[in-house]
Amino acid sequence: MSLYMDHHRKVDGxxxxxxxxxxxxxxxxxxxxxxxxxxxxxxxxxxxVWCLVDAPSIEAAHDVHRKAHGLVAxxxxxxxxxx
Amino acid sequence: MSLYMDHHRKVDGxxxxxxxxxxxxxxxxxxxxxxxxxxxxxxxxxxxVWCLVDAPSIEAAHDVHRKAHGLVAxxxxxxxxxx
Numbered sequence: 311m312s313l314y315m316d317h318h319r320k321v322d323g324x325x326x327x328x329x330x331x332x333x334x335x336x337x338x339x340x341x342x343x344x345x346x347x348x349x350x351x352x353x354x355x356x357x358x359v360w361c362l363v364d365a366p367s368i369e370a371a372h373d374v375h376r377k378a379h380g381l382v383a384x385x386x387x388x389x390x391x392x393x
Numbered sequence: 394m395s396l397y398m399d400h401h402r403k404v405d406g407x408x409x410x411x412x413x414x415x416x417x418x419x420x421x422x423x424x425x426x427x428x429x430x431x432x433x434x435x436x437x438x439x440x441x442v443w444c445l446v447d448a449p450s451i452e453a454a455h456d457v458h459r460k461a462h463g464l465v466a467x468x469x470x471x472x473x474x475x476x
Binding site for chain 1: 396398409412413416431432433434435436437438439441443445470471472473474475476
C-alpha cells in the first residue's frame with residue numbers, strides 16, 4: 311500500500327453535502343479494490359478537492375472513484391506524510 | 394482562523410530531511426503570526442509539497458514560510474476538511 315494525494319481541479323456544483331456523499335460512496339466500495347480513502351479537503355468556491363488515499367496503486371485509487379461516483383481525479387501523486 | 398491547503402509545485406532538491414527541517418523552522422516561528430502548520434505531504438520525485446495550515450489569513454500563512462525558509466507556496470486555497 312502507498313499513500314497518494316489526488317486533486318480534482320474543478321468539480322461543477324461542488325457542495326459540502328455532495329462531496330460528503332461522494333466520499334461515503336467511495337468508502338462503501340473501496341474494500342473491493344483494497345483502497346482506503348483517508349481524508350479530503352475541498353473548496354466550494356473553486357470546486358477543488360484533494361483526497362488523501364492509501365491504495366495498492368494509482369489505478370486502484372482511480373477505480374474506486376470511477377465506480378463510486380465517476381469523478382476521477384485530474385492528478386494523483388505518491389506522497390510521504392510529514393507528521 | 395481558517396484552514397488552508399497550500400501547494401509548492403516544484404521545490405528543487407527536495408528531500409524528506411529538507412522538508413522536515415523547513416517544517417520545523419515553520420513551527421519555530423509560526424506563533425509570531427498566529428499560524429499553525431498542521432501537516433504536510435510531499436513527493437521527492439516531483440518536488441511537490443502540500444501543507445495543511447490553520448491561519449488567520451493567506452498572507453499570514455505565506456509570511457511564516459517566507460520568514461522561516463523563504464519557500465513561499467505557489468498556490469493556497471481555503472478549505473474545509475472532510476473527516
